[in-house]
Amino acid sequence: GDSVTQTEGLVTLTKGLPVMLNCTYQTTYSPFLFWYVQHLNEAPKLLLKSSTDNKRTEHQGFYATLHKSSSSFHLQKSSVQLSDSALYFCAYDSGYNKLTFGKGTVLLVSP
Template sequence: GDSVTQTEGLVTLTEGLPVMLNCTYQTIYSNPFLFWYVQHLNESPRLLLKSFTDNKRTEHQGFHATLHKSSSSFHLQKSSAQLSDSALYYCAPDSGYNKLTFGKGTVLLVSP
């Protein structure tokens, strides 16, 4: 089945520094959709951004990611972290039939 490897565990940053959360995936599908979901404390996961197009940058709410099918990667980036970015981030490929396989998630903690 599909699998996802994300930056392990906890990433701590000072406000204003750049954010980079890694995601690599394995899927049998040659043209998967890739998603990033974000979950703030005591909330449900919600969509942050998604992509299908190889080598095209996708942006939303200050975050961006580029799908690279050659390396099976979909890293999440932001130029300057904000306190409100503190959350749990999930990368997920769509393995078909809307069946998302989530990674273990990465907790981003931004401090003043």
């Protein structure tokens, strides 16, 4: 069935290092893909979205490229900051007014 698989659990990095959070999906649709970021005790916020194959989309220093051939939409940043510590969700629009979310990846950035 339809699903989203993310980098499991916790990713810890030192400030200034690059990060890549993996996201792969399985769906019979040609979906829109999203990344949401949720800081502690806050609501999730939309970070990136894409439906265009092989086109890089960027926002707030984060970027991702949808690759339909490999069903992937990995999130990257070249230099993480302390403020990037948060829970990150990959999701896709599976139609019928439903977003399917991955389990989430916690990114923890240390000084």
